[in-house]
Amino acid sequence: xxxxxAPRPPLLAIGVISAAALAYEILLIRLFAIVHWQHSIEIxxxxxxxxxxxxxxxxxxxxxxxxxxxxxxxxGNAALFALSAPACVLAARLLPFDPMAVASDxxxxxxxxxxFVLLAVPLFAAANSIGxxxxxxxxxxxxIYGADLLGAxxxxxLVLPGLWLLxxxxxxxxxxxxxxxxxxxxxxxxxxxxxxxxxxxAAAAVLAVPGLSVLSPLAxxxxxxxxxxxxxxxxxxxxxxxxxxxxxxLTVVSNDLVPFRHAPGLSLQSLAVPPPQAAVFVDGDRxxxxxxxHHGSDDAGYQRDRLSALPYLLLDGPRAxxxxxxxxxxxxxxxxxxxxxxxxAVESNPQLASLHRDGAGSRxxxxxxxxxxxxxxxxxxxxxxxxxxRLDVSPDIVGLDALSVDFDLTAEAMLGYLGRLSPGGLxxxxxxxxxxxxxxxxxxxxxxxxxxxxxHAAPSGHVxxxxxxxxxxxxxxxxxxxxxxxxxxxxxxxxxxxxxxxxSTMTVEDANRFRQLPEPAYFRxxxxxxxxxxxxxxxxxxxxxxxDRPYPYRSGDWATAVRLSVDLLSGNLASAQxxxxxxxxxxxxxxxxxxxxxxxxxxxxxxxxxxTRRALAGTGLRVLAYFAGIGVAFLFVEIAWIxxxxxxxxxxxxxxxxxxxxxxxxxxxxxxxxxxxxxxSERRVLWLAVSVxxxxxxxxxxxxxxxxxxxxxxxxxxxxxxGFALMAPLAFAMGIPFPLGLRRFGRRAIGVVPWxxxxxxxxxVISAAAxxxxxxxxxxxxxxxxxxxxxxAIAALLPAPDGA
Amino acid sequence: VLDAMxxxxxxxxxxxxxxxxxxxxLDAHGFGGVRSKIGDGYLGWEAHAPFDAIIVTAAGDHVxxxxxxxLKPGGRMVIPVGSRYATQRLVLVTRDADGVxxxxxxTPVTFVPLTGRR
Numbered sequence: 001x002x003x004x005x006a007p008r009p010p011l012l013a014i015g016v017i018s019a020a021a022l023a024y025e026i027l028l029i030r031l032f033a034i035v036h037w038q039h040s041i042e043i044x045x046x047x048x049x050x051x052x053x054x055x056x057x058x059x060x061x062x063x064x065x066x067x068x069x070x071x072x073x074x075x076g077n078a079a080l081f082a083l084s085a086p087a088c089v090l091a092a093r094l095l096p097f098d099p100m101a102v103a104s105d106x107x108x109x110x111x112x113x114x115x116f117v118l119l120a121v122p123l124f125a126a127a128n129s130i131g132x133x134x135x136x137x138x139x140x141x142x143x144i145y146g147a148d149l150l151g152a153x154x155x156x157x158l159v160l161p162g163l164w165l166l167x168x169x170x171x172x173x174x175x176x177x178x179x180x181x182x183x184x185x186x187x188x189x190x191x192x193x194x195x196x197x198x199x200x201x202a203a204a205a206v207l208a209v210p211g212l213s214v215l216s217p218l219a220x221x222x223x224x225x226x227x228x229x230x231x232x233x234x235x236x237x238x239x240x241x242x243x244x245x246x247x248x249x250l251t252v253v254s255n256d257l258v259p260f261r262h263a264p265g266l267s268l269q270s271l272a273v274p275p276p277q278a279a280v281f282v283d284g285d286r287x288x289x290x291x292x293x294h295h296g297s298d299d300a301g302y303q304r305d306r307l308s309a310l311p312y313l314l315l316d317g318p319r320a321x322x323x324x325x326x327x328x329x330x331x332x333x334x335x336x337x338x339x340x341x342x343x344x345a346v347e348s349n350p351q352l353a354s355l356h357r358d359g360a361g362s363r364x365x366x367x368x369x370x371x372x373x374x375x376x377x378x379x380x381x382x383x384x385x386x387x388x389x390r391l392d393v394s395p396d397i398v399g400l401d402a403l404s405v406d407f408d409l410t411a412e413a414m415l416g417y418l419g420r421l422s423p424g425g426l427x428x429x430x431x432x433x434x435x436x437x438x439x440x441x442x443x444x445x446x447x448x449x450x451x452x453x454x455x456h457a458a459p460s461g462h463v464x465x466x467x468x469x470x471x472x473x474x475x476x477x478x479x480x481x482x483x484x485x486x487x488x489x490x491x492x493x494x495x496x497x498x499x500x501x502x503x504s505t506m507t508v509e510d511a512n513r514f515r516q517l518p519e520p521a522y523f524r525x526x527x528x529x530x531x532x533x534x535x536x537x538x539x540x541x542x543x544x545x546x547x548d549r550p551y552p553y554r555s556g557d558w559a560t561a562v563r564l565s566v567d568l569l570s571g572n573l574a575s576a577q578x579x580x581x582x583x584x585x586x587x588x589x590x591x592x593x594x595x596x597x598x599x600x601x602x603x604x605x606x607x608x609x610x611x612t613r614r615a616l617a618g619t620g621l622r623v624l625a626y627f628a629g630i631g632v633a634f635l636f637v638e639i640a641w642i643x644x645x646x647x648x649x650x651x652x653x654x655x656x657x658x659x660x661x662x663x664x665x666x667x668x669x670x671x672x673x674x675x676x677x678x679x680x681s682e683r684r685v686l687w688l689a690v691s692v693x694x695x696x697x698x699x700x701x702x703x704x705x706x707x708x709x710x711x712x713x714x715x716x717x718x719x720x721x722x723g724f725a726l727m728a729p730l731a732f733a734m735g736i737p738f739p740l741g742l743r744r745f746g747r748r749a750i751g752v753v754p755w756x757x758x759x760x761x762x763x764x765v766i767s768a769a770a771x772x773x774x775x776x777x778x779x780x781x782x783x784x785x786x787x788x789x790x791x792x793a794i795a796a797l798l799p800a801p802d803g804a
Numbered sequence: 805v806l807d808a809m810x811x812x813x814x815x816x817x818x819x820x821x822x823x824x825x826x827x828x829x830l831d832a833h834g835f836g837g838v839r840s841k842i843g844d845g846y847l848g849w850e851a852h853a854p855f856d857a858i859i860v861t862a863a864g865d866h867v868x869x870x871x872x873x874x875l876k877p878g879g880r881m882v883i884p885v886g887s888r889y890a891t892q893r894l895v896l897v898t899r900d901a902d903g904v905x906x907x908x909x910x911t912p913v914t915f916v917p918l919t920g921r922r
Contacts, residue, residue, distance in 0.1 A: 234818075235818075235819065235820075257818075257844075258818055258844055258846075259844070259846075261846065261864070261868075262864075262865060263865065263866045264865040264866065265865075265866070266865075266866035266867075268867055268872060268897065268905040268907070269904070269905055270869055271869060271873065272869065273868075273869050273870060274866075302869075432865075435893075469866070469867060469885070469895075469907060470865060470866070470885055471865075497904065497905060497906070513906070514905075514906050514907065515895075515906070515907045515909075516906060516907065516908040516909070517909055518909065
C-alpha cells in the first residue's frame with residue numbers, strides 16, 4: 001500500500017502533529033484545573049515526558065523494523081493520537097480519583113497512577129509518529145527535528161487564542177482533528193490518495209460521533225467533590241451564566257429552592273439573615289457570590305456582623321478601598337454596604353471582571369472601578385493611596401493546595417500592600433481558618449518581617465488577628481495600633497463573639513472564650529511569632545512565603561509528607577490521616593508514581609535488549625550520570641522559570657505556554673546548531689554552553705525580579721513576548737549538552753543511544769514531579785542552583801573523543 | 805434513636821424524595837411521633853421553636869442565624885465544620901442563659917457525602 005521510496009519527509013505534517021501534541025499538553029493543564037485541582041503544571045509536564053520517553057524505548061526495541069514500517073507507524077500513530085486524545089481524557093475522568101480520599105484509601109494511589117498513564121498515551125502516540133520519521137529519513141534529521149520544534153512552538157502559541165474561542169472540551173476535539181489533518185497532509189506527500197481518503201473518512205467519523213463534535217463536545221465536568229458539581233446536583237439549581245477562557249471556566253448558578261447564602265465570618269450572635277444570592281464558580285471552585293436582581297434587601301445588617309467588617313468600623317467608613325481578588329464580588333458588596341466611598345476592584349480574571357462590570361443580574365455601582373490586572377501588577381504601578389487594602393483568600397480546608405503557588409501572600413507582596421496605604425490606613429486579610437494554624441502563623445511571620453524591613457522594631461504592636469467560628473481576620477497597620485483602636489477591636493470582638501488570636505495587650509484568657517479549642521493554639525502560635533522580637537537569634541516559627549518560595553498554604557515539610565506517604569502505602573492509614581497537608585502527600589505520591597512508571601515503562605524494557613547491555617559495559621555509570629543529570633537540570637530550570645515568570649505574566653497557563661514554547665523552539669535551535677561542531681571542539685562548546693547557562697541563571701535570579709517589577713503593567717501580549725525573549729538565550733544554551741553527549745557517547749557504542757534517551761527521559765519525568773516539593777522547601781532558586789551545579793558536573797563527565 | 809430516647813423530634817429535609825422515604829420508614833417502624841417536613845433546613849422550623857437541641861448535618865460558611873435563634877437558652881447544637889469530602893470537626897454550639905453563644909470543638913468526623921442528584 002505504501003510507497004517505500006518516499007521522496008521527502010512530510011515536514012508540514014510533522015509540524016502539525018507536534019503542534020497538536022503541545023496543544024494537548026497545555027489543554028491538560030486547563031482540564032486538570034476544571035476536573036480536579038489547579039496545581040498541575042508539573043504533573044502534566046511529567047506525564048508528557050513519560051509519553052515521549054516510552055516512545056523512545058519502544059522505537060529502540062523495534063530497531064530496524066521501525067525503518068521498514070515507518071510510514072505505517074506514522075499514520076497509525078497519528079490516528080492513535082487523534083482518537084486517544086479525547087478518549088483517554090474521558091477515560092481518566094471516569095476514574096473515581098478523589099484527592100481528598102488519599103489519606104484514607106490506598107486505592108487512590110492506583111487510580112492516580114492509572115490517570116497518569118492514560119493521559120500519557122496520546123503523547124506516546126504523537127512521539128511514535130514523529131520518531132518514525134526520524135528513523136525513516138535519517139539524513140534529514142535536522143530538518144525533521146526543526147519542523148517538530150517549530151510546530152510545537154506554534155501549537156503552544158495557538159492554543160491561547162484557541163481557549164478564548166472554544167471551550168477546552170471543544171479544543172480537545174479540535175486537537176484530534178488537527179492530528180488527522182497532519183496525517184492527511186502527509187498522505188499527499190508520501191503515499192497514494194487512497195490513504196488520504198481513509199484519513200478524511202476517519203476525520204468525518206470523529207466529527208460525527210455524538211459527544212466528539214467540536215460543537216457539542218464530550219462532557220468533562222468537575223469531579224463530584226468540587227463545589228460546582230455539588231451545587232448542580234441540588235434540585236432547583238439553574239445555570240445563569242457559563243463561559244470559558246484561557247484563565248478559567250466561569251459559571252454562575254442560582255437556586256430558588258435551596259438558595260445560596262454566602263456570609264463567611266458571620267457572627268454567631270447575629271440576628272440578621274443573609275439574602276439569597278447566586279454563586280460564582282471558576283473551574284468548578286466557588287469563588288464568591290453576587291446579589292440576585294430580583295431580591296432587594298438591606299445588606300448592611302448582616303454585613304456589619306461579619307468578622308471582615310472590623311476594618312471598616314475602625315476606619316469609620318473608609319474613603320478609598322482597594323479590593324484585591326475582587327472577582328468573587330462579596331468583598332465589593334460589603335465595602336459598599338459599610339460606607340466605602342470609592343472602591344477599586346482588582347481582578348486578574350477578565351471574565352470575572354466583565355461579569356461584575358457589566359452588572360448582569362444587578363446594577364453596576366458608579367462607586368466601583370474594575371481593574372483587570374494581576375494584584376501584584378496593580379500594586380506595583382500607580383501611586384494612589386488607599387485607606388484600606390483588602391485581600392480575601394480561600395485556602396483549601398484540607399490542605400489540597402499545599403503545593404499551590406500564591407504570590408499575593410509573600411513578604412514582597414505585603415511590602416507592596418503597606419506601601420499603598422494612606423497614613424492611618426489598614427491592610428486586611430480574610431480567610432478560612434485551618435488547623436493546625438500554619439497559615440495564620442505564616443501570615444503573622446510575614447507581617448512581622450515586613451514591618452521589620454520598614455524599620456519598626458516592635459511589629460507586634462502593629463498587628464491584630466481575630467478568629468471566628470470558621471474564619472480569621474488579620475489587620476496590619478504601618479503605624480502602631482492606638483489605644484482607641486485596641487479598645488474598639490476588643491469591643492467588636494466581645495459584642496459579636498469573636499476570639500482574639502493576637503493583640504499586643506491581650507492575655508491567654510482573651511484567646512479562647514467563644515470558639516473554644518482544646519488549647520489556645522492560635523494565640524500560642526502568634527506568641528511564638530512575636531517572641532522573636534525579644535530574642536531575634538532564636539529559631540523563628542514558619543518562614544514567611546517569598547517570591548522565591550511562594551507556598552504559603554503548606555503546613556508540613558516534604559520529609560513529613562514522605563513519612564505520611566510511606567504510612568499510607570504500607571496501610572497505616574491512621575497515621576496518614578493524623579496530619580500533614582494532603583497536597584504535600586499527593587506531591588510525594590506523584591513522584592512515586594512517576595518514578596515507577598519511568599522505571600517500568602522506559603528503563604526496564606531496554607535492559608532486556610542485548611545490544612543495550614553490551615553497550616553499557618564500561619560506560620554505564622558515566623552515561624547514567626550525564627544524561628540523568630541533563631534530565632534533572634533541564635526540567636528544574638524550565639519549571640523554576642514557568643513558576644517565576646507566572647508572577648510577571650499573571651497567569652499559570654500563559655506562563656507555562658510561553659516558557660514551554662521558548663524552550664522547545666530555542667533548545668531545538670541550540671541542538672541543531674551544536675551539530676555543526678567539529679569533534680575536537682565539542683568539549684569547548686559544551687563548557688561554553690554550561691558557562692552561559694550558569695551566568696544567565698545567576699543574573700536572572702538576581703536581576704530579573706527588579707526588571708520585571710518595572711514592566712508589570714505592560715499589556716498581556718507584551719509580557720508574553722518579554723518572557724519568551726528572556727528564555728531564548730538560556731534555552732538555546734540548554735539545548736546543546738544533550739546532542740553533544742549523544743554524539744560523543746554514541747561514537748563509543750551506538751547501543752548507548754537508546755539507553756541515554758531512556759535515562760534522560762526517566763530523569764525528566766521524575767524531576768518534573770519532584771520540582772514542586774524541592775521548590776516548596778528551598779525555593780525556585782534552589783532548583784536553579786542545583787541545575788547549574790548539575791550542568792557543571794555534566795560538562796566534567798563528557799568523555800574524551802574516541803581513540804584519544 | 806432520639807425518639808426512642810423519649811425526645812420530641814422534628815426533622816427538616818430539603819430533598820422531597822428522601823423526606824418521603826424517611827416518613828414511610830418512620831411510620832412503618834412505629835416512630836409516627838416524629839414530625840417531619842420538606843423544606844430548607846437553613847430556616848429551621850420556627851413554628852415549633854425554640855428547641856433544646858439541634859443537629860445539623862452539613863454547614864456552609866456560617867451557622868444559619870435562624871437555627872441559632874431557634875435554640876433555647878441552655879440549648880445545644882452540633883454541626884460539622886470543614887470540607888464535606890474530607891475529615892471535618894464536630895462542633896458543639898451552646899446558648900447560655902444570657903443568650904451568648906459559644907462553641908467547642910468535639911471530635912474529628914467524616915460524613916460520607918451524598919452523590920448524585922439531590
